[in-house]
Amino acid sequence: xxxxxxxxxxxxxxxxxxxxxxxxxxxxxxxxxxxxxxxxxxxxxxxxxxxxxxxxxxxxxxxxxxxxxxxxxxxxxxxxxxxxxxxxxxxxxxxxxxxxxxxxxxxxxxxxxxxxxxxxxxxxxxxxxxxxxxxxxxxxxxxxxxxxxxxxxxxxxxxxxxxxxxxxxxxxxxxxxxxxxxxxxxxxxxxxxxxxxxxxxxxxxxxxxxxxxxxxxxxxxxxxxxxxxxxxxxxxxxxxxxxxxxxxxxxxxxxxxxxxxxxxxxxxxxxxxxxxxxxxxxxxxxxxxxxxxxxxxxxxxxxxxxxxxxxxxxxxxxxxxxxxxxxxxxx
Numbered sequence: 001x002x003x004x005x006x007x008x009x010x011x012x013x014x015x016x017x018x019x020x021x022x023x024x025x026x027x028x029x030x031x032x033x034x035x036x037x038x039x040x041x042x043x044x045x046x047x048x049x050x051x052x053x054x055x056x057x058x059x060x061x062x063x064x065x066x067x068x069x070x071x072x073x074x075x076x077x078x079x080x081x082x083x084x085x086x087x088x089x090x091x092x093x094x095x096x097x098x099x100x101x102x103x104x105x106x107x108x109x110x111x112x113x114x115x116x117x118x119x120x121x122x123x124x125x126x127x128x129x130x131x132x133x134x135x136x137x138x139x140x141x142x143x144x145x146x147x148x149x150x151x152x153x154x155x156x157x158x159x160x161x162x163x164x165x166x167x168x169x170x171x172x173x174x175x176x177x178x179x180x181x182x183x184x185x186x187x188x189x190x191x192x193x194x195x196x197x198x199x200x201x202x203x204x205x206x207x208x209x210x211x212x213x214x215x216x217x218x219x220x221x222x223x224x225x226x227x228x229x230x231x232x233x234x235x236x237x238x239x240x241x242x243x244x245x246x247x248x249x250x251x252x253x254x255x256x257x258x259x260x261x262x263x264x265x266x267x268x269x270x271x272x273x274x275x276x277x278x279x280x281x282x283x284x285x286x287x288x289x290x291x292x293x294x295x296x297x298x299x300x301x302x303x304x305x306x307x308x309x310x311x312x313x314x315x316x317x318x319x320x321x322x323x324x325x326x327x328x329x330x331x
Contacts, residue, residue: 003050003085006031008038009070016059022052023310024281046280048090048308049315051075051082075314076143082312090308093149093318100151101161110193112185115170119190121198122147122164124154128199130162130228130331133191135176135212137166144317153321159328165194165204169212176211177251178218178258186215187223205327207231209316210284217274217291218258224270228331231324232276233316237287239263259287263294271295274302275327277319279310 008018008031018031018038024047031038042050057063067074068083075084101124109116120137123129132150140146146164153159167190169175175182194200206216206227213235220227238246238255246252274295278288285306292304305323309315 002045003042003047003087005039005041006050006052006068006085007040007070008054008068009036010038011036014058015056016061017055017057017063019055019057020052021055021065022050023283023312024050024052025283046306046308047310048087049075049310049318050085051077051310051312051314052085053082075312077312078139078143084314087308093321095149095152095156095321096145098152099155100148101155103147103151106197108193108197110190112170112189113175113181117170117190118168119194120166121194122150122166123198124151124161124163128201130160130202130328131165131194131198131200131204132162132328133165133167133194133204133206133227135167135206135208135215136169136172137164138168139313140207140209140316141166143313144320146317146320149317149320149324153325153328158321158325160331162328162331163198163200172211173250176208176215177249178214178255179251180222182215183219183222186219187226191226202331203228205229205231205331207233207324208235209233209313210311211236213276214255214258217262220270220272221262221268227272229273229327230275231327232274233319234278234282234284234311235276235288235291236284237291239287239290242286243283259291263290265294265298268295268298268300271299271301273327274300275323276302276304277307277316277323278304279315280306280308282310284311 020029031040071083073084074081103124134140208216213232237259278285295302307319
């Protein structure tokens, strides 16, 4: 399962150079002039989808970054649309077009760290229900169809009915970077406020991607008894041996200190089930492998599944089933 090559037609020789802009690590990103166009043959990789843009350079040296004009496939993202190349055997998730249970939405506002945080809650039924609490929740819903997934797996009977709380990120680089202030606010203000707004059965399951995944693990490690389980996607578990290129990130040292503390620990105050996913070819896969092994060693029921995509919302969406379903099916 892999994307083999890309081609950009250029019969009039408009471009002097064409380069690939993507998260995929390659020795060379430059296309080769070939038969009235530009071709980039990709090495064998474990990706079924490649989100990308093109950098085109004209003969006067002017350059621009554009979508692939010859590829109609597009994917939304937090930083705008990308072109998408799909492997021949790629299949979108079944639940995107499946029957869905009806749901309702309501909003609450919680004052957190000096600002009102609006939180939308999706519910498939009334009464006391389990709660899935999602960092970057509005983005997860808009770009990865999180509540569509929830409605479909509930309708099919794979999972008992549950609510979804969509937490907006605010200043995510500050709040999601192993912040003690945010962990305290999440566990002592946000979760209790949600319990006051809707009847919640048991402890919530926390989920997040990238820094949002890191922040959920940090909160669980800091405030035992808050979460029943965690779903972590492409967690930004920065480690100097793999992530020195991230050293310019303002909270890099705070993150590496927290991660190092987790890796050094012989045990944990509390262990919960943890489902982790990460793109098999993305940069974070190395630190995710180390983190998953550390959690297992400390007694967590933790498993990392490497998926055929990179660091993007569609890749995270495609991993909801079976991996999030597995976490929720016995909830």
